[in-house]
Amino acid sequence: MKDFNGSTAVYGIIGDPVEHSISPFMQTSAMEKMGFNGVYLPFHVLPEHLEKAIGGMKALNISGLNVTSPHKQNVIRYLDRISDAAEVIGAVNTIVNDSGALYGDNTDVYGYIQGVLKMGKTDVLPEIVCIFGAGGAARGVIYGCAMREEVRKIFIMNRTLSKAQIIADEFSRITGKHIMAFPSDDSKIRDIVPATGLVINTTTIGQLPDAGVSPVPDPSVFHKGQIVSDIITAPVKTKYLRDAEERGALTVNGLPMLAYQGARSLSIWTGMDAPEDYMLTIVRKHFDES
Numbered sequence: 406m407k408d409f410n411g412s413t414a415v416y417g418i419i420g421d422p423v424e425h426s427i428s429p430f431m432q433t434s435a436m437e438k439m440g441f442n443g444v445y446l447p448f449h450v451l452p453e454h455l456e457k458a459i460g461g462m463k464a465l466n467i468s469g470l471n472v473t474s475p476h477k478q479n480v481i482r483y484l485d486r487i488s489d490a491a492e493v494i495g496a497v498n499t500i501v502n503d504s505g506a507l508y509g510d511n512t513d514v515y516g517y518i519q520g521v522l523k524m525g526k527t528d529v530l531p532e533i534v535c536i537f538g539a540g541g542a543a544r545g546v547i548y549g550c551a552m553r554e555e556v557r558k559i560f561i562m563n564r565t566l567s568k569a570q571i572i573a574d575e576f577s578r579i580t581g582k583h584i585m586a587f588p589s590d591d592s593k594i595r596d597i598v599p600a601t602g603l604v605i606n607t608t609t610i611g612q613l614p615d616a617g618v619s620p621v622p623d624p625s626v627f628h629k630g631q632i633v634s635d636i637i638t639a640p641v642k643t644k645y646l647r648d649a650e651e652r653g654a655l656t657v658n659g660l661p662m663l664a665y666q667g668a669r670s671l672s673i674w675t676g677m678d679a680p681e682d683y684m685l686t687i688v689r690k691h692f693d694e695s
């Protein structure tokens with residue numbers, strides 16, 4: 406048990422629901438490992454209480470908050486300043502209380518990219534990237550990939566083409582990268598995926614309780630030399646990842662993103678190096694993955 410005192414800095418996560426979050430355990434364990442005098446708690450905040458909750462953060466001098474669904478977009482209006490990345494993505498997952506001025510950032514981008522680089526044991530992403538999905542999480546992942554110098558082309562495939570098209574147009578303009586949108590139908594997947602170095606699932610297809618499905622119905626498009634990643638965390642190994650692994654691709658599940666976004670938030674709050682690998686170990690143990 407940690408020694409708390411009058412100087413203990415208070416952090417937490419707001420969401421609705423929030424009971425499922427591993428962040429309180431992960432962050433408090435990491436703070437202890439760093440010898441940092443802080444505590445991190447879950448706060449169940451209903452959408453209609455969001456403004457009051459953010460006002461309370463100031464009033465109670467809470468040092469920092471993570472923000473999860475459904476507040477990542479709506480919280481922006483209550484903050485004093487946000488990062489360029491949070492502005493482009495349109496979502497904040499980390500709030501810093503800087504002597505009463507609230508600053509919002511998005512560490513999901515760092516978490517995702519760092520996860521692929523570390524698990525792939527590489528310093529660079531492949532030049533061609535294909536992303537399934539155009540929802541909230543997709544925006545951060547696509548932005549993160551587009552901001553990497555080595556990435557030349559990004560294909561976004563989504564059930565609702567118009568949503569993918571909006572992101573492709575907007576992010577091409579902002580980043581100057583070649584980003585194209587396609588419907589996620591079987592023939593397009595067969596055309597695009599085999600020539601792609603990094604294939605990413607950001608859809609909810611394959612998430613529990615529907616773990617028997619995959620966004621890629623024909624697994625023969627996967628092969629050795631590809632990195633195939635999924636940001637779903639339940640199940641830890643989706644059908645999509647199992648199919649890719651069977652065909653020799655290097656696979657990355659959703660746990661590194663979860664651990665490394667948290668590590669980045671902790672570094673921003675404390676100004677210290679967060680124990681990234683330790684945090685990933687904690688997350689893996691929690692999800693029963695050694």
Ligand SMILES: NC(=O)c1ccc[n+]([C@@H]2O[C@H](COP(=O)([O-])OP(=O)(O)OC[C@H]3O[C@@H](n4cnc5c(N)ncnc54)[C@H](OP(=O)(O)O)[C@@H]3O)[C@@H](O)[C@H]2O)c1
Nearest residue numbers: 538539540541542543564565607608609636637659662663
């Ligand atoms: N590992 C992490 O740290 C982390 C972080 C954030 C999110 N996530 C996970 O990422 C996933 C996506 O989250 P999100 O917030 O981006 O969700 P979202 O905004 O609701 O987006 C869902 C996406 O999935 C697509 N989709 C859903 N059902 C589909 C179906 N039956 N057929 C085809 N496409 C379908 C949607 O397509 P349409 O546009 O056509 O509706 C959309 O592109 C969730 O599993 C979430 O838990 C993980």
